Amino acid sequence: MGDVILTMKDIDKSFPGVHALDHVNFEVKRGEVHALMGENGAGKSTLMKVLTGIYTKDSGSITFEGKEVEFHNTREAQDAGIVIVHQELNMLGHLTVAQNIFIGREFKKGIRIDDKKMNEEAAKLFEKLHIDIDPAETMSNLTVGKQQMCEIAKAISHEAKVIIFDEPSAALTEAEIEELFKIIRDLRQQQLGIVYISHRMDEIKVITDRVTVMRDGGYVGTLITDECTKDDIINMMVGRVIYEDPKTESAVPKDAPVVLKVEHLNAGKMVQDVSFELRKGEILGFSGLMGAGRTETARAIFGADPKTSGDIYIDGKKVEINNPQDAVKCGIGYLSEDRKRFGIVVQKSVAENSTMASMENFVKGLFINKSKENKVAQEYVDSLATKTPGVDQLVVNLSGGNQQKVVIAKWLIRNCDILIFDEPTRGIDVGAKNEIYKLMNRLAEEGKSIIMISSEMTEILRMSDRIIVMCEGRKTGEIDISEASQEIIMNMATREI
């Protein structure tokens, strides 16, 4: 670790109704990876946006390389040597990979943009980073993980002195995360200062040198990673130690009725001959690698994608589900993994989003019963501990994790008996995660049945009563929690058939 390259002192920032940053201090040294942690809505992203000129701070000072600076937009920050990989993907789907990487600083021959040179430069960059992507490919054709790698490559190509990664790993596969860590270690070697935001405790231990913790917009403290435990960090984040044992035994009686039965479901390439049963009060974990076809299976059951063949039985009766409306009528609720695209309407309020799936309970004659809507929404804001100044706040202004809670509230209000949670805790901090776990357990106890798709092994092992493993569109294993272990599941998830 070298000398301090960046200091943020007493940074203060308010949005209407939210004191997002309350005199926060933060510093980065050359050659260190500095983790920034905190619960959803703690203000991590906001702090980094203030640094890179996307938001203007209300007060406080930023010193970069010994000089006080104030950036007015990302461009100025970039030019000074500070770049950010945003939490939300910022790709331009219609342009090629190379065009995305060099956007705003295209190589030119006269007035003509030199795409050939850009492709070559991008290929060189990828080669250096050991990323296998064709620079001439159209961005929207890449997987989310690959798109994220492009964003990372773009940030690195700026020859920056400080790079900020805002939850880069949420969409990456294990292999891609490994690659990312190699890149980060390399950058550290080159004496760059790196800010790493993540909710995954394991990553923090592996890759970072120091940890700064924020809570409710305030600065809590900075620790040296090697000298602290996970619990220390969590303690600082939430002010209490959380501890919950993984399940060791199924809580569902053997003779519990089957509420959902799927037989020989086929839908495109990604769902081939999938059959399974879901019992009342059960949490059925769906494990597998990225792209194993779990989400596709869920979407086909929910009627969001067309099925080629297969039967679905609910409470023993065969049902036709051709679209999400049918599914909702059958009492199925689906929480999408991609909440931005399918889960919420960001320009609507928390209350409107919460009641969206159960509108009919909130209309009186022709009119929407606003006060009832607000009351119910408020109940769920309280019970899920959603951080929002009020139920009339627009969802777009909530932090990532809190948006997820609004989606969960939506289906809970709908009172669905079968809930499909697709990556329910992606991008959610430990505190909120634990609440969601508790909530899922509570729901299961109340007799609801849950399908939980998750890429996090610990989550699968902690929550499931039974686990189904998929690989390349097929079901490759089914195992009771009492017999399950990480090795067995991994084996099934990579099984060739």
Added chain:
Amino acid sequence: MSKAVVNAPAEKKKSMFSKSGNQKLIVLLVVIFLFIFFSIFSENFRRYTTVLSIMDYSYYIALMAIGVTFPLITGGVDLSIGTGLICYSLAGGYLVVHCGWPTWAGMLVSVLFGVLIGLLNGALVSIMSLPPFLATLCTCMITRGLGSICAKSFGISWPTTGSEGSWFRDIFKITIGDTKYPLGLLWVLLLVMFMAFVLNHTKIGRYTIAIGSNKEATILSGINVKFYHIMAYVISGFFAGLASIAYSAVFSTVQPGTGAGFELEAIGGAIIGGVSASGGAGSVGGSLLGVFVICLLKTGLPYIGLQANWQQIITGMVLIGAVMVDILKKKRAAAV
């Protein structure tokens, strides 16, 4: 890895061809098919004079379509080009006919007027953040009124063939010996090539696509989005200005109060030609081909005994087809 570098450009061509190229090819085939179809079923259609008149009808729509492709790609729209075209033509024509200005000065006024309205549209959309539909609907009404005021509510006839200052009519249809040639087609093609270059190989074009793909992300990339967003509307206005010259040159009299609906033919053509209704994708060449489809239907259908009403219904259906193709393409892309 070094192999990838060599391969990259070649692969790019392939992928370009399979996406926007594919649709262009289909539309080109439709154009050829329609032409042959009408030629088979109507003897009169086969005449050279018919081809000439199709051309006459297509220039101003084609020019509007080239321009409006840019706002469409940003995810917006420009509804002011139709009534705008009439307004610019009337303004320029008034100066030429009633104030004795030379023809070239009148033409210049037409074009500059278009640029000005484009600038206004751009400012409303980009700086005032009005929805493009609304902003350009307002300027559509404004230009309609302005046009009438300019012409004092009378029709205006730019200098007719043979009279002094009528040279500009030859730009579009030149008579050599006894034969008339559709010279305008050449200019339209040259402009299409130039604007295709602008769209694909210059910053203006690149950022137009970027804005249509994801405006927020474009801003975060440190690009002056306001400026480039305005530019898209200025280009549209500029081409509406050029279209007004084509209109003045092809038709003998320009009537105030007309022009509403022209924009729909241009926008429809662009969408048939592959401009995505939700922004981000599109090509100038495709837009031109799309306009030919519309113009062929417009001129061809009466020859096989279907009146104007039918022609509109059929054009509308073709448009639905084009939008469906766009949606299907997006679905397929999402499924990958």
